[in-house]
Amino acid sequence: MDDVTMTKRKRPVIRFIDLPTDILTAIISRLPIKEAARTSILSSHWKKIWCSHVNLDFVFYLMLPRLGSTSHDPRLSKKMFIARVSQVFEQHSGLSVQKIAIKGRLDNECADHIDRWLHFASATKTKDLTFDFKSWYPREGLYDFPFKLFGAMDSSYLLSMRLSAVSLNPPVDFKAFLNLKRLKLEQTNVTDENMQILILNCNTLEFLGIVDCGKLTRLSTSHLSNQLKHLHVESCHRLEEIELNFGLTKLGYKGTLIPLAPPGPLLLTNVCMKLQRARASLEYIFTNLPSTLPRLETLSLQCSELERAILPKNHIKFMYLKHLRLQLRHPVLERKIDLLDFACLLEAAPLLQKFELHMWMPLHHQRYREEAHGELRSLPPQPHAHLRLVHISGFIGMKDQLELALHILRNSAVLRVMKIDPKPLFALPCISMLGPLEGFQYLDGFEVAMEYLSKEDHRNVVDVSEVCREEVETLSVYELVYPECVVYR
Known part of the structure; x- marks a missing residue:
């Protein structure tokens, strides 16, 4: 074996610093601006890499020291935030900026600084602009968005804009934002008339x-x-x-x-x-x-159920509806509704493929017992040829809940999965409304589903989320509903 064969081939060493500048810039742009700026101390070559950061996201609490006297002095904190943002803009190369987001406690007193930042956004042809000042309350003294300034600048490159806690007073002859595609306004002072002026100006929105x-x-x-x-x-x-x-x-x-x-x-x-x-x-x-x-095709509805609906005899049909999600709250102890009424949805949506019914009810509703509540009702057959997935949560074993689930199970010819969860999910109110004994309702729902729905499950499509008595007796309702919060000892 000759020397060449014996010599081990060495892979060429590629150093991080040897990567092309555009790749380094793309990597640095994934870091928060504060962390990106810190890379400038690595070497003379790195000193300017961060200055081409394409996503300039300035967050008030991330740009300031976590400890120190400034945390107790709002005016000093604001002054320091403005200084650091301005410093970044002054050092930035101005090339290929895609996004500028400024999120901090700023108001109309800071207008001169914000206007200069807007000039930078225009000069760099920024596509995505965010001004989020909503942490500043009350709403007096909100930053007055400078529409005249925008009218004088080239804003044709701006595609997306989000404004929070600013004041909007566009002039009647305002002409800008000609290519804006996304606009989101939060907690802004804007009247009906000013909103109309703004919308009329955004023809590509x-x-x-x-x-x-x-x-x-x-x-x-x-x-x-x-x-x-x-x-x-x-x-x-x-x-x-x-x-x-x-x-x-x-x-x-x-x-x-x-x-x-x-x-x-x-x-x-x-x-x-x-x-x-x-x-x-x-x-x-x-x-x-x-x-x-x-x-x-998709309808999601959340509301409180306070009374039984009186439906027209010839109700409308949703011929293209494929996904229906209902999030229903029953906040009163005296129930005036009948969930079996919801069976009409199968007739109203003949092409429905996925049906979600998420419920929450307060305590004192009893699980179904034939000796106490009589025989289960059934409606005339109503075959449905497209329903494949059904998800019912908040199933606590009440009679009309069971009757509706049985109707869907019996009439859905191509049903693949019927998931029954006794715990409330999307329709859940604030956690303070959950009573300490609600866990026993979840146990009732599990037992009723296993006794009646499983008996009718001839195609093995019913999947009941298990609720164990031991868990109900030892865990809080909060831990039952949010099991990821349980601390195991």
Whole structure:
């Protein structure tokens, strides 16, 4: 064997520093800006690498020392935060910035500094801009967003913008944001008129999110020439009406029950509603939900069940609905509803593939016993040829719960899985509303499901989440509902 054969081949040593600058920049850009800046002390070559960071995310509490006197002096902390953000902008190369996010306790007193940062965003052609000042309360003295400044700058590169706790007063002749596709407003001071000016100016807008904007009373999106596809409105407590753009495909809403006024047939395929003060989910589905939803495929509805719905004889049908999720709360001890009424949903949605029913009920509701509650009711056969997945949570073994589950099990010809969970999931209220004895209701639900549903399960599709008596007797309700919180000793 010659010397060449005996010589071990050595792999070439590739040092981190030898990587191309664009790759190093991409790696550094994954670090928080504060940590990225610290790499400048590694060597003379590293001194400028961080200055090409493409995601400039400034978070108030991360940019300041955790200990020291500044933590007790808000004005000094704000001054230090501004100084550090400005220092980064001054040292940054200005190349390829994709995102600028400033999240801190800033207000109109800081306007000069923020305006300079906006100039930097314009000069670097930033695509994604976030001003999140919502930790600053009360709402007096909010930063007045400089629309005139934007009108004078090139904002054609801006595609996404999020504004929190600012004041919006766009001039009537405002012309900018011509290519903006995403806009989210949170806790902003904006009137109906100013919102209309803003929306009219955003002709390419595809997503609009409005959260906790307390001055809005009416929102109209019907004039956006079919560009707006996704609308999300949440906790705008003075809002009385939403006029929908007929090009919408996704709608999310959380708040009190208000009219949804479409100009005509909607293209909506996905609707998520979390309603306050609604009294019956079935009534909303068949009466209040806009009837002009011929393409609806996914419907998620959360509300309190306070009364039994009186449904029209010839209720509407959702011919394209494939996924239905109901999150129902029963906050009163005296139940006025009958869950077997929900069987009509199988007829109303003949192409339904996935059905979720998540419930929560307070204590004092009894599990089903034939000697106490009579024989189980059954409805005429109603075969369903598409329902494959069913998930029912908050199943505590009440008679109408059992009757509905049996109806679905018997009539779903292609059912693959029926998951029954006695514990409440998505419909769960705040943890303080859970009574200390609710765990025994979960045990009732498990036992009823095993006794009656398993007996009817001829295709082995029923999956009941187990609840053990030992757990109920030894663990708190909180630990039962959130088992990951259990501390094992």
